[in-house]
Amino acid sequence: MTGFDAIKIREDFPFLKRKTKTGKTPIYLDSAATTQKPVQVINALTDYYENKNANPHRGIYELSEIATEEYEQARKKTAGFINAGESEIIFTRNATEAANLVKNSFAAEFLEKGDRILVSGMEHHANIIPWLMLKKKGVELDYIEITPEGKLEENWEDRITPKTRMVCVTHASNVLGTINDVKEICKIAREKGCVTVVDGAQAAPHFKPDMKEIGCDFYAFSGHKMLGPMGIGVLYGRKELLEKMPPFGGGDMIRSVERQSAEWNDIPYKFEAGTPNVEGAVGLGAAIDYLNGLGWENMRNHEEKLTGKVLEELSKFEKIRVLGPLDTKERVGAVAFTHAKIHPHDLASVMDAQSIAIRSGHHCAMPLHKTLGIPASARASFYVYNTAPEIDAFAEALRDAEKIFRVK
Amino acid sequence: MEMYSEQVLRYYEFPPNKGKIEADFHAKLNNPLCGDEIEVFLKTDGAGKITQASFEGQGCAISSASVSMLLEKLEGKSVSEAKETREEDVLKMLGGITPARFKCAFLGLEAVKKALETK
Numbered sequence: 001m002t003g004f005d006a007i008k009i010r011e012d013f014p015f016l017k018r019k020t021k022t023g024k025t026p027i028y029l030d031s032a033a034t035t036q037k038p039v040q041v042i043n044a045l046t047d048y049y050e051n052k053n054a055n056p057h058r059g060i061y062e063l064s065e066i067a068t069e070e071y072e073q074a075r076k077k078t079a080g081f082i083n084a085g086e087s088e089i090i091f092t093r094n095a096t097e098a099a100n101l102v103k104n105s106f107a108a109e110f111l112e113k114g115d116r117i118l119v120s121g122m123e124h125h126a127n128i129i130p131w132l133m134l135k136k137k138g139v140e141l142d143y144i145e146i147t148p149e150g151k152l153e154e155n156w157e158d159r160i161t162p163k164t165r166m167v168c169v170t171h172a173s174n175v176l177g178t179i180n181d182v183k184e185i186c187k188i189a190r191e192k193g194c195v196t197v198v199d200g201a202q203a204a205p206h207f208k209p210d211m212k213e214i215g216c217d218f219y220a221f222s223g224h225k226m227l228g229p230m231g232i233g234v235l236y237g238r239k240e241l242l243e244k245m246p247p248f249g250g251g252d253m254i255r256s257v258e259r260q261s262a263e264w265n266d267i268p269y270k271f272e273a274g275t276p277n278v279e280g281a282v283g284l285g286a287a288i289d290y291l292n293g294l295g296w297e298n299m300r301n302h303e304e305k306l307t308g309k310v311l312e313e314l315s316k317f318e319k320i321r322v323l324g325p326l327d328t329k330e331r332v333g334a335v336a337f338t339h340a341k342i343h344p345h346d347l348a349s350v351m352d353a354q355s356i357a358i359r360s361g362h363h364c365a366m367p368l369h370k371t372l373g374i375p376a377s378a379r380a381s382f383y384v385y386n387t388a389p390e391i392d393a394f395a396e397a398l399r400d401a402e403k404i405f406r407v408k
Numbered sequence: 409m410e411m412y413s414e415q416v417l418r419y420y421e422f423p424p425n426k427g428k429i430e431a432d433f434h435a436k437l438n439n440p441l442c443g444d445e446i447e448v449f450l451k452t453d454g455a456g457k458i459t460q461a462s463f464e465g466q467g468c469a470i471s472s473a474s475v476s477m478l479l480e481k482l483e484g485k486s487v488s489e490a491k492e493t494r495e496e497d498v499l500k501m502l503g504g505i506t507p508a509r510f511k512c513a514f515l516g517l518e519a520v521k522k523a524l525e526t527k
Contacts, residue, residue, distance in 0.1 A: 343444075343468035345512060346412075352508070353409050375444055375466065404412050405469070406421075 004298035006387045012038040012290075013385055024355035027390045032174055032202060032334040032381035033359055034224045037287075041227055044286035048279050055275055071278045074285035075268075078234055081288045082204070082219065084211040088242065090235040090268040091281055095201040096126035098220035098235035101271060102197055103130035105245045106218075111165055113138030118159055118194070120144040120152055120169040121371055122176055125364045126220075127168050127199040144169070146371060150176035150324035157188045167194045171203030171219075175365045175377065176324030177307075177331035179203070186215045195241070201225055205383070206303060206332050208296050211236055223280060228287035232280030235271075242267040291384075299384055304328040306382045306391060310335050313395040319407060320398075323377055333382035336363070341407045344378035350401040356394055410504030412469065419473035425462045425480060433487075435523035436465075439515050444468060446475055448519040456487045463516065470502070470509050475516025477501055482520070491524050493517060 010016050015036045020026050028036060048070065054061075056068040072086075079086045092098040107130070111117075117131045121143045131141055142164070144156040150173070160167070167189040172179045186196045197218045200209050205226035211219060218241075223232040237245070247270035254270075255263040264270045291299070307328045314320050319340040325331045339347060344360035351358050359379045362369045369375065380394060401407075431449035438445040444467035451460040461479035466472075478498060482490045498517050499505055505513045 345468040345470070345509065349411060349470075349506065349509060350409065352506070353411075404409060405417070 004294065004302055006302060006385055009294070010385045010387075012040065014039060014042070016385060020355040022353075022355060027354075027356040027393055029380040029382065029386065029390070029394060030357045030359050031205075031383035031386075032225070032332075032379065034230065035205065035227050035383050036385065037227055037229070037283075038290050040290050041229065041283050041286045045229060045279055045283050048282045052282075053278075056278055057269075067278055070282050071276065074278075074281035077285040077288050078281075081292075082209050082211050082234075082236055083213070084236050085239060087267045088211070088236055088239050090237060090242075090271045091276055092220075092233040092235050093231050093277070094222040094224070094233035095199060095220040096222075096233075098218075098233050099126050099130045099197065099199065101235050101248075102218050102220075102237075103133060104248050105271065106195070106241065107131070107134055107139070107166065108137075109246050111137065111139050114140075114163055116140045116142055116161055116164045117166045117168060118142045118144060118164050120156075120180070121146045122150070122152070122173045122178065122368050123168065123170055123365065124174050124199060124201065125366070126201070127170060127197065128367065131166075131168060143367075146176075146368070149326075150178050151330075152178075152180060152185075156185075157192070160189070160192045160194060164192070164194055166197060168197040168199070170199040170201075171209060172200075172206065172332045172334075173324065173365075173368075174202045174334055175336045175363050175368055175379065177334045177336070178324050179330055179332060182216060183214050186217075190215065202332055202334060207300055217241055223284040223287065226284075226287055227290055228284035229280050232277050232284050234284075237267075239267065242271070245271075247271055248273070294384060302384065303333040303382060306386055306388070307331065307333045307335060309388055309391050310380060310382070310394070313391060313398075316395075317398060317402075319402075323372060333386075334379060335381070336377040336379040338374055338377050339401075339407075342401055342405050344376045346405070347378045347398070347401050350404060351394070351397050354393070354397050354400070356397050358394075411502075411506060411509070413503060415477075416469060416473040416502060419476045420469040423463075423472065423476040425476055426464065427462050428464055429460055429462045431460075431462075433523040433526070435519050435526055437515060437519040437522055439467070439471065439511055444471055444512070444515065446471060446515055446519050448475065448479065448516065448523050450479075450482070450490075450520070450523055452487060458482050458485055458487065458490060463519075467515065468512050470505065470512040471515045474498060474502055474513045475519065478516050478520065487524055490520060493520070 054063040054067040196216045198216045200221040204221035219236040224230040323336040348360035433450040436447040446465040
């Protein structure tokens with residue numbers, strides 16, 4: 001591995017140096033929920049407010065121009081990150097809001113009673129709820145089933161009916177870790193005349209998603225899961241579609257307003273109502289710079305190595321069942337599992353007592369858990385700053401949990 | 409770990425009052441945090457005294473032990489006394505519960521209150 005050193009990277013993350021109540025250095029294994037922030041991102045936020053803050057887009061004065069420039073520069077960086085046009089980048093609060101924007105603008109306008117939406121059975125609620133809300137419009141949902149290995153079923157395309165208008169699928173599952181071949185899915189969906197929505201919340205942090213290559217119509221992701229601040233997310237929309245879609249909101253969406261009519265602004269502005277989150281966009285830009293600096297291939301190698309180690313450690317426990325693929329090439333570094341004798345909440349509590357942060361629950365994927373036949377799971381997830389010794393400590397804590405619960 | 413006391417673990421592993429019974433009061437409740445589900449059954453005599461209490465369902469160690477211990481305590485008490493049980497009483501009964509697990513600890517109590525209110 002060329003020059004990738006997680007120990008050195010940790011130096012950039014003030015949070016990872018703090019101590020817990022028991023005086024321990026925390027072992028943070030919940031990056032799939034949100035990542036910690038490097039000082040470069042934190043400094044960008046401070047710098048914005050100390051030196052560049054004004055309301056963008058509207059001011060004539062120099063300071064507003066600076067804020068506008070900062071905001072648009074962040075958009076440019078984001079567009080470069082996913083290989084899209086700048087006008088195709090809409091800043092939202094997060095991936096969930098991005099999916100809701102597709103629902104509120106695209107689906108509300110173009111879908112009709114009797115139309116159907118095909119959703120995968122491994123979706124986060126963010127890629128289910130917006131479509132469920134269309135039920136009152138008479139739109140129905142179908143589901144792509146998942147295999148026991150945690151992959152999408154083969155011949156999933158047979159579930160596309162003549163009335164199917166949209167196919168909504170995650171790029172990487174936040175529970176199973178499974179990386180879906182969204183390029184192939186979008187190709188098939190497009191051939192059958194369906195619009196595609198890809199949830200990239202768990203993928204964008206791990207490999208640069210290329211919009212031209214994937215060929216999706218919409219792609220959603222969150223800044224805070226990839227070292228950026230909370231409250232900034234992205235909706236990529238294919239230009240031709242965005243131009244046809246009605247705006248919603250107010251403020252920056254407007255070019256001119258008469259008493260009885262209004263002329264909408266150009267894309268992407270017609271979707272960004274009111275004063276935007278400039279600070280968040282600037283922070284996301286800084287995060288993209290930081291990740292580019294680490295090198296995406298290096299990061300992926302590091303992640304695969306850690307995931308491999310976790311899977312190996314978990315395989316030593318007879319009573320642990322890992323959810324999702326066992327091949328590190330087929331998954332991201334979010335590893336969910338169940339223990340036959342210990343509830344996920346109890347595992348998380350035992351870990352917490354040792355200052356190890358893992359997540360337990362349904363991870364906002366209740367239909368998936370139902371399919372898997374479990375109420376909840378425990379999940380450890382990894383990012384650029386995690387190390388092999390942290391995984392050793394995690395495995396040791398699992399052994400402790402078995403001792404506490406007298407598992408034989 | 410203080411939270412997983414000998415007592416909590418014992419009630420979790422061998423709850424003395426698990427199983428469905430013929431009851432005057434019953435309610436089902438789930439913990440939206442984790443999908444755990446608990447159903448409680450309370451049987452009373454003619455004078456409003458709880459004579460038998462039991463539960464069904466799956467949960468974590470904390471929610472399972474909590475409901476089991478609570479129901480055991482409620483046997484012999486009046487319905488109005490049971491209604492007055494407070495969250496603090498449950499925390500005291502269990503000992504060592506961290507705030508992140510309060511929801512688990514209170515699931516049984518909530519189910520009991522729901523059962524007693526719905527009739």
